[in-house]
Amino acid sequence: MLPSQAYANISFFQPPAFLMVGMPGMESIHGWISIPFSFLYTVALTGNYLIILAVRKTPRLHQPMYYFLSMLALNDMGLTLSTLPTTLAVLWFDHRLISFNACLIQMFFLHFFSVVESSVLLAMSFDRFVAISNPLRYPAVLTNNVIIRIGLVIVARAIVSLFPVPFLLKRLNFCPNKTLLSHSFCFHADVMKRACADITVNIIYGLYAVLSTVGVDSLLIVLSYTLILHTVMGLASPQERLRALNTCVSHILAVLVFYIPVIGVSMIHRFGRHLPHIVHALVAYVYLVIPPVLNPIIYSIKSKPIREAMMRVLKRKDQG
Template sequence: MITLSSSALGGEVLLMIGIPGMSKIHHRLFSILFCLFYLIAFSGNCTILFIIKRTPSLHEPMHHFLSMLAVVDLVMTMCTLPTTLGIFWFDIRTIGFDACLTQMYFIHIISVLESSVLLAMAFDRFVAISRPLRYKAILTKVTIIKMGLAMLVRAVVSLLPIPFLLKRLSYCANNSLSHSFCVHPDVMKLACEDDITVNILYGLVVILSTAGIDFIFIVLSYVLIVRTVVNLGAKGKCWKTLNTCVSHICAVFVFFIPMIGLSMIHRFGKDVPPIVSTVVAYIYLIVPPALNPVIYSIKSKPIRKAIWRMLLWKRNTVRNRDTISLQGV
């Protein structure tokens, strides 16, 4: 049974605080910051997808996985944007309970998918460095599609019980969420008298069996990569080979460090101020979609060259159009 505040339209609603204890001036400043992050996330990931699609030389396994990462980041941005900007721009702080569970489900699915894609990209780098002659034979388009479907099925199935486990709980007058979006630990703590041990254990099992295992295999992949690179002998060749992994390593750190920090805070940080948990949650869900395209645009030479070619082509197109117009005059 759910007993929460009722909206004017009827039904149960939850109250999203946003950032606790913040003045209106700081509230507006953060609203501009969030808007900037969302703008970078949308434009950056759309640019990455456009460039990979329009550049035949980028139709390789590594860039197919990068396209997956860009799609995942775009979906994550769309999941958190409505409620986050709703709070900071329009002061809309209520969300229906079912809508909250839906948002929570998709946020966690996308988080698991991002972890899976980062693991697939680590495997891609391992095959490219350790088996360069068989690289394209191992990671064919069919294989990549199968990997993508397997990642999606794993995320959907592993998280499917969570909304139903939350539905069975009773919720009382306390309906305040500590973020501007719905996440499982936050909603779970609103239960008034029910035992939430099952929810805690299942959430722990899911995160360990998905992101936990992914992180272990990513580390293992890089151990094998380093061993392969060391066996190459020449220092210049070693650094050149490892340089192809820098973008991916940065993306792994940007995703996993905030995720591990947030998990630790939710499970062991009872005395941690609420604002710390809130800020880490924003970093975990909003920062990676904005930083990933920036990282790959700066550190990936093929992507950087493709962006420059696109910009030069646009500039030449405009110049030629102006020349034709002047000649016509």
């Protein structure tokens, strides 16, 4: 019996495991490739942890702007940890198998942290708008209770938006001969393409989840900065305008660092099927690894209070 005939006789199949890849075509130098990846993961985890510690240990940073920054740092640690185990397992030990259910769990958390990142960046843009447009009411508007509620809404929104995704994949019939993934982690778009079934519902819901979260957030961030620029242009002196805009530079850079790779990943998945596999892999790694690495660097360079607080934390550790 031919393999295709054998597969046709299987009414429903879900693979016990998927096979992941690291850098396609570069398997012989995975050991060397693991060095920069290990460095990037270390920088991401250390930098974001230091930001959280600096805000926690410095009373004068107990302000809405820095609370949101702590949320961003905590989320970046989660995003880093969602891909670190499988990526380094592939690069270090050539351990390429991931069970079907483990793949769905990793996929959920990977997309969960991406949606939360987008929402936190939106909350930070709202924080900058209130601080610049109505500085006198700023402490009254963004109280600790309001910030906690915003954080809870962000988490709840991500869970509700993404909760159906694993179950929509669980209902699919997969191809026994299509268990090779395109990355060293589980992407929704990558996993659903391994199915031998109609994935129209998955495509539509995936598009809805992206547009209703990251898509809406990006539009609201643009709206926030349009209003911020309108307010800044109304300020009397150029010095006041420059001072107000300078408080937004770190956030603008963080937005660009997140959304440019998001757009790149979307474009590659939609229109880049003819491109080499290595291009797909590199764009995905940039999307998932680079923002958690760059955000602490951006804020430590552009924000003097954060930089000073991080230095104090490091000095205390050295003295301890």
